[in-house]
Each structure stands twice: as C-alpha cells, then as structure tokens.
Amino acid sequence: MKDVQGILLSVGQYETLTAEALRRLDPEVILAPLVAPHYDILDLVRDLREMDYRGAIRAYCNPLPSLKMVRAEVEQIWAECDFEIFEVPQMGDNLN
Helix, strand or coil, X not given: CEEECXXXXXXXXXXXXXXXXXXXXXXXXEEEECECCCCEHHHHHHHHHHCCCCCXXXXXXXXXXXXXXXXXXXXXXCXXXXXXXXXXXXXXXXXX
C-alpha cells in the first residue's frame, strides 16, 4: 500500500482478487483498464458483484468512438453499479 497525498492506494492483480481481499481492504473505488490481456471490465464487474462489492468502479481506456455500448453492457450486468469510464489520450495526442 502507498500513501499518495493522503490517499491510501493498494495495487492488485485481477487473478488474485478474492472476496476476502475485498473485505480486508474495503476499497471505496476500484480502478482498472477497460480491456486487459486476461480480462475485461465486464469480467471484473461480474466478479465484484458476486463478491458483494459496494464501492465505485472506474475504468480507463484510450479514446473510443462511443462509450454508450460499454456502459449499457455494465448496466445489464449490474444496474446499480457506480461505474464510469475515463478516456486517456495516447502519448502525442493533442491535449488542447
């Protein structure tokens, strides 16, 4: 765990995520990539729902043409989920 400007951060891997770890850490927010080599955000949302997670979920990704489809898929899995997607520009993208 790291203390970054008053925020306690824990870094973990999807493969090691367990209900017991969630209870022990009791995170307010989970930040994860929209798509990773061995899972995507839909897998994570399903797992977190089954583990009775109640905090927010934030995904990050490169800019996409439309985020509506992803949000709709998350809502089908877990309608009450506090879910948001942050688009992160790639290096060299114009940030103006």
